[in-house]
Amino acid sequence: MANICNNLPINGKMDGDLEEEGSQLGEAKKELETWKIKVERANDVKARLILEKLEEDEAKTKAQQEMSAYVKRQEECQKEFTQSMTTVQDEILKLGKRKQDLLNKLKRCQDELEAERAESTKLKQKFKVICAQIPDTEVKFSAQNKEEKEDNSQQIRGVFAISQRPTVLLQGGQALITFEEEKVASQILKIAKCSVSCDNISLDVKPKRITMDPTVKFEVHLDVSRKKLKVSNVPPSMPEERMKDRLEMSFSRPSQGGGEVESVEYDKNTGTGQITFLNPGVAEILALMGWYLVDLDSEVNVQVGPINKYQLRKFQTFCGSPKRTILLDDIEDRVDEEELQDNLEIHFQKPSNYGGEIESIKYISRGKALQAFFLCENKLKMDNQL
Structure with a gap:
């Protein structure tokens, strides 16, 4: 009995301890459950972070690959640009050379054009009479060509010969003299200045060779049906x-x-x-x-x-200088026109003045002009004053 009684308090104490330990164990279990939850959450976070890291690594690898591709592309573009730049520079050099060649060619063409224009102007001046208007002239029927009688029923045929007379424009203060011999005109032309006595004064005149405008001669063959x-x-x-x-x-x-x-x-x-x-x-x-x-x-x-059908045939041009006619220039109007002409004729008829027989002479005073026509073999005809 005594032992039983003595053991009761001890058992009672042990039960209290067991309850306390059980309580602590429960709290420990709760705390363990809490840590398990936190560990699971941490594992989830860790797994998520690992996945994110893998994704980031993959993205990084992809970005590095793209970067490498871009770098390579940039290098290729740079190479292409360098080649293109070299090609463009070569082309610019070629174009510059081509431009210079064209400029040189243009300069040569301009020089040739100017030369051609000068030649054209010279030819136009030389042959300007070809473009002159032919005055209306009455046509006289001379004869019928016997060889064309067979075709007379088909058409009327005519041949018109047009011959232009050489002309010289005689200005005021000038005179034209035609000698009977060529050698006399040649002798006078060798003298630079001639002194002509007129009353009590002396006039200096300059002998010159005449340059006539070109003339033309042609035939017009006309057929009228x-x-x-x-x-x-x-x-x-x-x-x-x-x-x-x-x-x-x-x-x-x-x-x-x-x-x-x-x-x-x-x-x-x-x-x-x-x-x-x-x-x-x-x-x-x-x-x-x-x-x-x-x-x-x-x-x-x-x-x-x-x-009508017409055809131009036998077209010819003529130019030259008369051999027996000379021009006297720079004559001063010191006396009357007719008197001065008589004095000129007297002076140039004398052999002592290297003159000779005169076929014709014409002098006009200053302020006038006269057209002189050469009919044939230096024969002159004076037109109305201009």
Whole structure:
């Protein structure tokens, strides 16, 4: 009994300790659960961080690869740029050389052009008379060529020979003298200055060789058809084929001077045509009329004319200086014009003055001008004063 009683307090104490230990154990379990949760969370965070690190490493590797590719591309671009720059510089050098060559060629062409212009101006000045207007001149029929009688029914043929006379413009204070002998003119031209006595004074004159303008000579061969007639100013009022029929009918009327038509040509765009008659002579008569009445949709006057063919032949140019005629220049008007001309003639007729027989002489005072024509072999004819 006693032992049992003695053991009761001890058991009681041990039970208290066990409860306390159980309480502590419970708290330890709770704390362990808490740490387990924290460890799991930490593991989750660690796993997430590992994944993120892997992703970042992958992104870093990809970025490094892209960077390497960009660097390589940059190097290639730099290389291409360098090559392109070298090519462009070479091209610039070639273009610069080409430009300089073109400038040199342009300079040569400009020099050649200036030379050609100077030559053209010189030729125009030399042959300016070729472009001169030929005055209206009455034509006289001289003879019929027997060899062309067979073609007389087809066309009228004419040959016109045009010959231009050499001219010299005589200015005031100048004189022209034509000697009978060439050697006299040659002797006078060797003298630089001649002193001519006139009353009580002495006049100095300068002998000069004459330079004449170029002249031309040519023939114009003209053929006038006796069967063909030119028609113009035809209004485009109907188709071409119908117009041809109307023209043929109109020009076939003898009452209007027409005749039998062989063929008709007509151009609607230009309003012109050509009528060929069967018999010669009809075209000549109608061409002299100038107008002809044609029956189209209404009666219309059309213009008619001859058909001519001409050809320029035997074209020749002449230039030179007369051998027996000289020019006296720088003559002062100290006396009357006729008196001074007489004194000039007397002076240059004397052999002591290296002169000789004079064929013709003409002097004009200052303020006047005269056109001198050389007819043939130094013979002069003076035109009206200009």
